Amino acid sequence: MLRVGVLGAGHLGKIHIQQWQEIEDVELVGFYDPDDAQAATTISQYQVPRYTDLQQLIAATDALDIVSPTTTHYDMARQCLLAGKHVFVEKPLASSLEQGKELVKLVNEANVKCQVGHVERYNPAFLALGDIDVQPMFIEAHRLAQFNPRGTDVSVIFDLMIHDIDIVLCLVKSPVKRISASGVAVISENADIANARIEFDNGCVANLTSSRISLKKMRKVRLFQRDAYIGVDFLEKKTEIIRLKDTDKPQGMMDFPIEVGNGDRKIISVQMPEISQLNAIRTELAEFAAAIIHNRPVRVSVLDGYHAMDVAHQILKKMSLHNELHNV
Numbered sequence: 001m002l003r004v005g006v007l008g009a010g011h012l013g014k015i016h017i018q019q020w021q022e023i024e025d026v027e028l029v030g031f032y033d034p035d036d037a038q039a040a041t042t043i044s045q046y047q048v049p050r051y052t053d054l055q056q057l058i059a060a061t062d063a064l065d066i067v068s069p070t071t072t073h074y075d076m077a078r079q080c081l082l083a084g085k086h087v088f089v090e091k092p093l094a095s096s097l098e099q100g101k102e103l104v105k106l107v108n109e110a111n112v113k114c115q116v117g118h119v120e121r122y123n124p125a126f127l128a129l130g131d132i133d134v135q136p137m138f139i140e141a142h143r144l145a146q147f148n149p150r151g152t153d154v155s156v157i158f159d160l161m162i163h164d165i166d167i168v169l170c171l172v173k174s175p176v177k178r179i180s181a182s183g184v185a186v187i188s189e190n191a192d193i194a195n196a197r198i199e200f201d202n203g204c205v206a207n208l209t210s211s212r213i214s215l216k217k218m219r220k221v222r223l224f225q226r227d228a229y230i231g232v233d234f235l236e237k238k239t240e241i242i243r244l245k246d247t248d249k250p251q252g253m254m255d256f257p258i259e260v261g262n263g264d265r266k267i268i269s270v271q272m273p274e275i276s277q278l279n280a281i282r283t284e285l286a287e288f289a290a291a292i293i294h295n296r297p298v299r300v301s302v303l304d305g306y307h308a309m310d311v312a313h314q315i316l317k318k319m320s321l322h323n324e325l326h327n328v
Contacts, residue, residue, distance in 0.1 A: 001027045002289050005061040007054070007076050008068030009033040009042040012090065016067050017046050019282040026289050032057045033068075058083050063113075063292055065285070066090060070154065074099035081106040081114070088288050090117040091166070092158050093305035097313055100306045107302045115288045115298040116305030118166040120219075122280040122287075125232050126167065128239040128273040134171055134230065136223040139206040141168065144214035147187060155190040156183065157312050157319075161210035165198075165315075166300070166308040167221060174202035176311060181318040186213050196315045241271040 002025060006017050009031050020028045030049035033039045039050045051057035058064060058079060063086035066076050074094040080087045081103070093116050094100045107114040120126060141164040176198060183194030193211040200206075219234035229242045245267040284299070291298045 001025060002063060002293055003027050003029050003061045004063050004065060004289070005029050005051070005057045006031040006065045006067060007033075007057075008066065008072075009035075009038050010067070010069075013067035014042055014045065015281060016065055016285065017042065017048055019279070019285050020065070021046065021048070023282065023286045023289060025293060029061050030057055054079065058085060062086060063088065063289070067117075070158070071095055074103065077103050077114075078106060081110045081112065084110050084112060086113040086288075086292050088115045088117065088285065089305070091119075091305065092116075092162055092309050092312065093302065094309065097306075097310060100309045104302050104306050113288070113292050113298055114302040115284070115291070116300045116302060116308075117284065118163065118300045118305070118308065119280050119284055120163045120167055120234055121170065121300055122278075122284045123232075123234045123237070124275045124278055124280070125234055125237045125239045127278075128275050129230070129232070130273070132230075132241065132273075134223060134225070136171060136225045136230075137204050138224040139168055139171070139204065140222045140224075141206065141208045142218050142220050143208075143210045144216065144218040145212045146215070146217060147192075147213050155316060155319075156192055156194050156210050156212050157196075157315050159210075160212060161194060161196065161208055161315070162308055162312050163219075164208050164210070164221065165311050166304065168198065168206045168208070169304070169307055169311065171223070172200050172202070172204050172206070174200040174204060176314075177201045179311070179314045179318050181315045183319040191319060194315070194319060196318070198311065237275050239273050239275065241273070243269045243271070245269050 004020055004026055006013060017031060020026055028048055030051045031042060032051045032054050043050055064080045066073055066089040068076060070092055073089055077087050077089050094103060143160045143164055145160060178199040181196040183191035186192040192213045196208045198206040217235055221232045223230040227244045231240045288298060
């Protein structure tokens with residue numbers, strides 16, 4: 001039985017506590033949160049023990065789930081790793097690149113499992129891509145949300161766009177060549193809407209737009225590659241794959257013939273992969289637990305979390321330079 005402790009009992013922390021209680025082969029030992037009111041609500045809702053001493057909870061567990069504010073990630077993760085414990089830490093990995101780099105080092109030295117909570121990797125629409133050969137040359141991502149004061153202590157880059165940064169880095173197996181970006185603070189003190197263009201060594205270009213002041217919600221990624229278009233709707237949990245086939249004979253109910261010039265005809269084939277009805281957060285936590293129990297690699301490693309942070313910080317720098325040049 002894997003003994004797990006949760007650090008942080010805010011909005012997301014409570015969701016994690018609820019999910020851990022339903023995962024097999026796991027014992028939820030307790031949680032740590034210095035906020036008495038928040039802790040009282042958590043105890044009332046989930047009947048889970050509260051630890052007021054962080055070191056005591058670390059000592060009583062095999063793995064810790066860090067769902068506290070970003071500013072505390074580094075210190076809490078460091079204490080857990082120095083104690084030789086497995087760590088799940090919500091995105092972003094840490095507040096600064098220096099902290100992120102130190103955590104990568106500590107994970108390697110401790111030889112433990114560390115997973116970063118980029119939950120969109122577990123979105124059923126993204127998982128539906130399965131073994132499909134994805135080699136995009138252009139990516140367009142839109143992540144729009146209605147205004148919510150929670151999260152405005154950081155830029156929209158770390159609040160929203162970092163999800164798509166991680167997805168793009170997961171799909172494009174090539175080093176980043178160039179980044180350009182711009183953003184504007186509209187309601188909060190940090191950028192509330194931003195656009196970033198990421199160019200890769202292999203020629204792929206990703207155009208990412210994020211806003212937390214939109215009138216409607218949207219979480220879509222569109223992938224364009226040779227003879228194929230792939231659309232992933234993270235919000236509606238839908239995936240479509242449209243391919244151009246070198247044949248003029250329909251082979252399925254969703255194949256449509258088109259003329260491409262000079263009398264040539266080809267087939268546009270539309271695929272709608274089946275979407276599983278799974279809970280993304282429960283799946284990521286259960287897979288993290290299984291990685292520990294069965295000594296398997298985690299899906300989103302500490303290095304993945306660091307790379308997403310690195311690109312996010314580069315975008316922030318480019319935004320600052322752009323705003324200085326244009327006196328925004």
